[in-house]
Amino acid sequence: MASSADPARRALLQAMAAVPLLGVLPAACAADGWPRWRVLADSSLSADGRMIDRSQDDLRSTSEGQSYALFFALVDNDQALFDRILAWTVDNLADGDMGKRLPAWLWGRDAKGGWGVLDDNPASDSDLWLAYGLLEGGRLWRRPALERIGQDMLAQVRRTEIVDLPGLGPMLLPGPHGFVEDGATRVNPCYLPLPLLRRFAAVDGAGPWAALAVNTVELLRQTAPHGFAPDWAAWRDGAFIVDPVRGATGSYDAIRCYLWAGLLSPRDPLFRAQMQALQGPLRRLRDGAPMWEKIDTRSGAGEGEGGYGFRAALVPYLLAQGERTLAQALQSSLPTHEQQRSDAPAYYAQMLTLFADGWAEGRYRFAADGRLQPRWR
Secondary structure (H helix, E strand, C coil): CCCCCCHHHHHHHHHHHCCCCCCCCCHHHHHHCCHHHHHHHHHHECCCCCECCCCCCCCCEEHHHHHHHHHHHHHCCCHHHHHHHHHHHHHHHCCCCCCCCCCCCEEEECCCCCEEEEECCCCHHHHHHHHHHHHHHHHHHCCHHHHHHHHHHHHHHHHHCEEEECCCEEEECCCCCCCEECCEEEECHHHCCHHHHHHHHHHCCCCCHHHHHHHHHHHHHHHCCCCCCCCCEEEECCEEEEECCCECEECCCCHHHHHHHHHCCCCCCCHHHHHHHCCHHHHHHHCCCCCCCEEECCCCEEECCCCHHHHHHHHHHHHCCCCHHHHHHHHHCCCCHHHHHHCCCCHHHHHHHHHHHHHHCCCEEECCCCCEEECCC
C-alpha cells in the first residue's frame, strides 16, 4: 500500500478535498438512494472502499469489481463513497498513482495467508470502466482532477493495451502482457462496451476509439455465426478465429456482450448492426426457452441454464429491441433487494443485476456520444 506521504497519494487526497463531500447531495437524491446497490455495498464493500468477492476462498478484489463499484457510486451520486473506492484502488492496485500505472487486476489472500497483489497484469476492461468513471465523475461533479486521471489512463491504454491488427485496425488486448502467441492475438468481446468507446472518442478525438467501435461489431459478426457471442476469440491471418486457449464457449464473460448492447443508445449508428450480430438470445427467449449457461458458438447448441444474473443481463437487451413482455417476465423473476440482503453475497450476479435493473429503472442512460445521464441530473 502506498504511504499517505507519497507525493502522488498526497496530490490525490488534495484533489478529493478540493470539493466538499458532506452535504452536497440534494435531499431528494439522498433520500431516494439505490436499495439494490446498498445491499451489495453493505455486504461486500469494506469501509475503506474494497469490493470483496466473497464467493472466492481468497476473498479477492479485482480491478473489475473496483471499476463497477466506482460506476455505481457515480450513478448513485455518492461522492464520498466514490472517493473511498478510488483511493483503495489507487493505493493497492496502482502503486499510489493510477495516472502512471494501470491497476493490477487481482488482489487477495495468498497461500501463506498474506494480503496483496496476486497478479499485477492489468485488465483492460476494468481500465476502460475506471477511466470512464473518472471522466464522467469529473464532468458531472465538476472535478477536473478526476478527469485528468481518466485522460492519463486512456493514454496508458492506448500505449500498452491497443494493437493494430493487419487487415483490421485497432483492437483492444485483454491486458498488456500474455495475449499474443503463436501468431494469434487473443481478444475478449465483452471488454468493449460501445458507450464507453463513444465517450472516449469524444474526449480523445485523435485516438483509436471510433475505429475500435466499428471493429468491435466486426469481431461479433465474425465470431457469433448463430448470434451467440464467445467468451474469447483470436485474430490470425486476417480473420477472427476460435480462441486457441478457451475454445468456442460463450458463457459468463459473453453474457455481458448482450448487456452492453442493450445499454447502447438506439441513436448510435452501430446500434442495429450490433443487435443483428447478437440475435441468438432473442430467438431462444421468443421460443419460450431460458438462456443457456454455456453455448458452443460454432454450432449454436447450449447446455444448462444461467442464473438470475444471466436473466438480469438480458433485460436491457430485450427492452432495447421492443420486447417489453419478455423483459418484464425476466425482471419479475429476479430476487428483490430484500431477498438479496438475506442471501449469501453473489458478487457477479449482483453486479450484472445492478447494471441491468438500474438501467431498467431509469437510474441512468448513455447518450449517443457516450455521456452518462444519471437520473439525479
